[in-house]
Amino acid sequence: MPPEDKPGNLTQLSGRLLERGALRRTPAGIPVLEFLLAHVSTQVEADVERKVECEMACVAMGRPAQVLLAAKPGDGIRVAGFLAARSLKRRSPILHVNTVEFVEGTENGIQAEK
Template identity: 45%
Template sequence: MQNRLELTVTVEREDPLRHTPAGMPVLEMWLRHHSRQTIATLERDVSCEIQAVAMGELAKKLAGKVAGNTVHCTGFLNQRSLRNPRLVLHIEFVEFVKG
């Protein structure tokens, strides 16, 4: 089974870098996507906001540098916690989009 998501987004905001009780760096952020997509030969505007999280070295690398920027990211979806089923994108790769 596959669970991969690839999006080009604007990082609307990011929280300050925090650490888990085990010492793992965590960066939470909110992403906004806009595009035009074709489905069943019809074009439509697509827009969504998604919560995302980066962990470990990637979180440290991105902290304080992504808010307001457009990035291309890939990762996987998971629920926020055992008690909270809201989906969160766990980011594994980020590339800044120029322009």
């Protein structure tokens, strides 16, 4: 199947940074940062508005990980990336972040891309 015919796995989510782990590096020296994002919004489902709240485990590697070092708990961010299993044994999803955008009061609308 050509790449353009394959189902997509693009996830975009905005929210507040709840927790941010310490920056670590892979054996190849690539920066890695895990964090937890809290999302709250109003969505329409079956023609009815409902409040949606969730927490999403995220991981950023490379430049997005370095950019997130400037974030502190409570900061508003918008991220985009793809969902994958956390590990071979833990199949719960984690959002692998490719882009990060700070929202609400950040100077210059800092954005990092892969």
